[in-house]
Amino acid sequence: MAKARKTAIFDLEKTLLFRTLFLFTRSGELQFNNEHKHFLVQDNINQLMEGVKTGDYRSLAKAITLVENNLPGYEKLLMLLEHTQKAQVVGITGPPGAGKSTLVNALLHHWVRANKKVAVIAVDPSSPFNYGAILGDRIRMSDFYNHPNVFIRSLATRGALGGLNPKIIEITDLVKNARFDYILIETVGVGQSEVEIAGLADCTVVALVPEAGDAVQAMKAGIMEIANIFVVNKADREAAETMYRNLKILVHERADGAEETAVVKTVATEQKGIDELAAAIDTFLAGQNNSPEKRLHLLVDKSWQLMQASRMKSTDKTKLKETLAAAMNEPDFNLYTFTKAFEEQNR
Numbered sequence: 001m002a003k004a005r006k007t008a009i010f011d012l013e014k015t016l017l018f019r020t021l022f023l024f025t026r027s028g029e030l031q032f033n034n035e036h037k038h039f040l041v042q043d044n045i046n047q048l049m050e051g052v053k054t055g056d057y058r059s060l061a062k063a064i065t066l067v068e069n070n071l072p073g074y075e076k077l078l079m080l081l082e083h084t085q086k087a088q089v090v091g092i093t094g095p096p097g098a099g100k101s102t103l104v105n106a107l108l109h110h111w112v113r114a115n116k117k118v119a120v121i122a123v124d125p126s127s128p129f130n131y132g133a134i135l136g137d138r139i140r141m142s143d144f145y146n147h148p149n150v151f152i153r154s155l156a157t158r159g160a161l162g163g164l165n166p167k168i169i170e171i172t173d174l175v176k177n178a179r180f181d182y183i184l185i186e187t188v189g190v191g192q193s194e195v196e197i198a199g200l201a202d203c204t205v206v207a208l209v210p211e212a213g214d215a216v217q218a219m220k221a222g223i224m225e226i227a228n229i230f231v232v233n234k235a236d237r238e239a240a241e242t243m244y245r246n247l248k249i250l251v252h253e254r255a256d257g258a259e260e261t262a263v264v265k266t267v268a269t270e271q272k273g274i275d276e277l278a279a280a281i282d283t284f285l286a287g288q289n290n291s292p293e294k295r296l297h298l299l300v301d302k303s304w305q306l307m308q309a310s311r312m313k314s315t316d317k318t319k320l321k322e323t324l325a326a327a328m329n330e331p332d333f334n335l336y337t338f339t340k341a342f343e344e345q346n347r
């Protein structure tokens, strides 16, 4: 009897301990939930947009949350966006471990010193800028979490094709309205994402490391298409010089007499080569021809993607998987009949 009671008390204590721990670790989410309620109660989308446009980071963070999660009012918010923004969107992509996050941090140092306002959107799941990272890591990896000229937001990829957040177009437009000089988007290069980031960014920087020589050969064609600037990071390593020379040959061959793609050597951890990189970015941005045709092409692309996303909104991939798992073993299974039926049932 006594033993049973003791166990019961112990269980209660354990439960309380876990509850407290749970609440503690999830406090970020709790706050986030309160924000949801806040939206629902006040429905002050106009006010929120005003906040975004005056550069209030809290408003911007809330607005991104609203759009990222399709919360009530997000469509209205998007329709309030203006298209006269000056922010330049710079994409940084490359394989995991190339030093993209470190480069972002180094560029922040450079631009903040020049009194620029910079937003960072990190879609790299392993980025130290990512929410998931423990606090200590975030503090160690970025010197700018509380800097007035810097806004940092990380986004989950949410299994989107190509490793970008499915709402990246909308979120980038939102951040553009908050009057930054630069918007840096860090994405890990996984096949498609380099291509997608190239459509989104005004300038795409591809970060590579000396050891990536073979990888470059393998993905040469695709990567040459999208890179506006190559960075050979970790130039403190021996193989950097070879990598640099090989890249120079590649860009020279490709240019065929026209302007060559810049190749910059950096040691991001030591802030080396960052002035050159920032200069290369500005040179590229200044030399870009913003022809009406190019703009039209990009807008068509964006609009197309938005429509696609909106049409697929009611399609739940988990449910698709479950339904398919049951159907695929039927002797008369046919993917086309199945898909049509699934579509009709889930309209």
Ligand SMILES: Nc1nc2c(ncn2[C@@H]2O[C@H](COP(=O)(O)OP(=O)(O)O)[C@@H](O)[C@H]2O)c(=O)[nH]1
Residues within 6 Å of the ligand: 094, 095, 096, 097, 098, 099, 100, 101, 102, 103, 124, 126, 127, 128, 233, 234, 235, 236, 266, 267, 268, 269, 270
């Ligand atoms: N030796 C050296 N290490 C670097 C350099 N830049 C980044 N690193 C290190 O490489 C690792 C991966 O960097 P990170 O920025 O997280 O790479 P990401 O995955 O591309 O974002 C970290 O341990 C960095 O400290 C560099 O220029 N030289």
Ligand SMILES: [Mg+2]
Residues within 6 Å of the ligand: 100, 101, 102, 124, 126, 127, 128, 186
């Ligand atoms: Mg990273």
